[in-house]
Amino acid sequence: MTQIDIDDLHFEYSKDALILKDISISLKGAQLISIIGPNGVGKSTLIHCIDRILSPTKGTVLVDDQNVTEYRPKDLAKKIGYVPYTSGDSFPMTVVDTVLMGRNPHHKWKSLHEDMIVVEEAMRMMDVSDLAMRQFNELSAGQHQRVMLARGIAQEPEILLLDEPTANLDIRHQMDVIRLLKDLSVKKDIMVIMISHDLNLASKYSDNIIMMSKGSIYAVGTPEEVINEDNIRHVYDVESEIIIRDDRPFMIPKDPEFVSRGENKEFSVSIP
């Protein structure tokens, strides 16, 4: 069973910029975990430390009882996959070649057919099969994101780290993707850890939620344990009302200053 043990993790870019402090947590088994919290609390930094993209200033990250710093790069890539929020500019590469990159940690001499089987399945899961021969850098932001997720799935890691995987997606694809991530965790025995700003989506599908505030973990547990008015007020500085929908907490933000329509304002829209 896959296990991540983070002990007393600190990270700082400089002495004045402490990003993470006192992070200690143990995550075990195939499940969907959401990391939530306001902008700039260190969510991305935390997953970068787990995947060794950043080196912690202090503390350790163990994956299956071995420090991530001790893994050979390819061995770590077989354990942990990471899909960033954006991929930036890139040279023209077809979608299928981009997804094929996910096979790099498993690369064997003349393995194209076996790789293609995995790649085709990953593309189908992410609904990008019709884009296979298109150039990756010509796609929309949402299509980009789904291709990058397909690449992460093609990597077949035991732990999949995702930085805002639904940020650029329309509602249907948001639901498809998150349902699929949930399925992945169950059917393929993967621990999926995703950063999300959509508390209700995180609440509905996550097995556990990590709520971060000011570089530390503020609350951790099931959605019922984490998503409540007090936590949201403390972490986001937002008043809210929590109702139960589909057996999960559902957050409705309250804005006391909200004015639905101004006085004496007439406006209309019509199709001539």
Next chain:
Amino acid sequence: MGDDPYGLEKLEEQYNRYTSRKILLIIALVAIIIILIGVSLMFNGRGLGFVEAMSYFFNHIIGTTYIVGSDEWVNDYAIWTVYTPRVFMAIIVGAGLASCGVVMQALLNNPLADPYTTGLSDGACFGAVAAIVMGFTLSGISGSLGIVTNAFFGGLIPAIVIIMLSRVINMSPAVTILVGVALSYLFSGMETLIMVSTDADTLKNAFLWQIGTFTNTDWSEIPIPLILVALSSAIMLLMSRKLNLLSLGDDSASSLGLDVDNFRTILMIIVAISVAGMISFSGIIGFVGLVAPHVVRMAIGGDNRYLIPASMAAGAAFLLVADLLSRVVVYPDELRVGLIASIIGAPVFLYMILKKKRYGEGY
């Protein structure tokens, strides 16, 4: 499965067709190179046409010998000993600069990176000029090997500066090029400083040497650049799949199992060695490392497994044309191939930058 428009079978069929197209382009470019060799050898001062020149060329390769002093012997001498070395040098340098261009662009994830824009060419040139003008070699070896080693150390300096700065301050691709341009100016200034302190003849020689040329290339000059370009290109080809990983950024490449910093350092050193080997024999030739990969990338995309060999062939063809023009434009005099390469390359490159919207829009 066969009926599924997006099934595995269909995907493999489409992918294989796409791959075949890329291989076909490489074969076509090699065929163009062979034709260009023949056209280039037509200007032989012996009045031999395309077919005759090529038959002397191939006959020499298969070991045909002629009676010393006979017309055939003189023709063979003109084709093989006088003109073939410069044709070979054009191919080696064109292919080498193009492969270095592709690799630098992939390493820095920047389509404007090449040995020239990152200061490697000027660094190598400075090392070589120091050897030619001052007789100073870092290796203590005199002669052409001393020039090569000096060029290597000179080319290594900007490579190391760029690698170190990338590691320490995490430079963006745009800043990397600006650093390269600054280093180019620095080395160029130091070259000028060395040259103004010498006598007029040496100054002229050093100045002309800087503008790349293949004039008077003989067989003795071929082995070093050939070996360096062949070895470096072979390594680059072996690493091409890993180079592809960098196209989605360092974080993605790292999460896919690539030791990004070490990989970048090793390949930059290989590029510096290859560039030094070429520059010290041909002088500076710009734009090949930019134009060849850009043109090829438009045709077959950015997969380095195919982009490297296709760009090498395109670079070789480009320099064969430039060398040919340098010989025929003011015939019987000659222009410098570096000059022709810039005169053709700069407007082509400008046109591509202005027209191109399909990739690299953010750069």
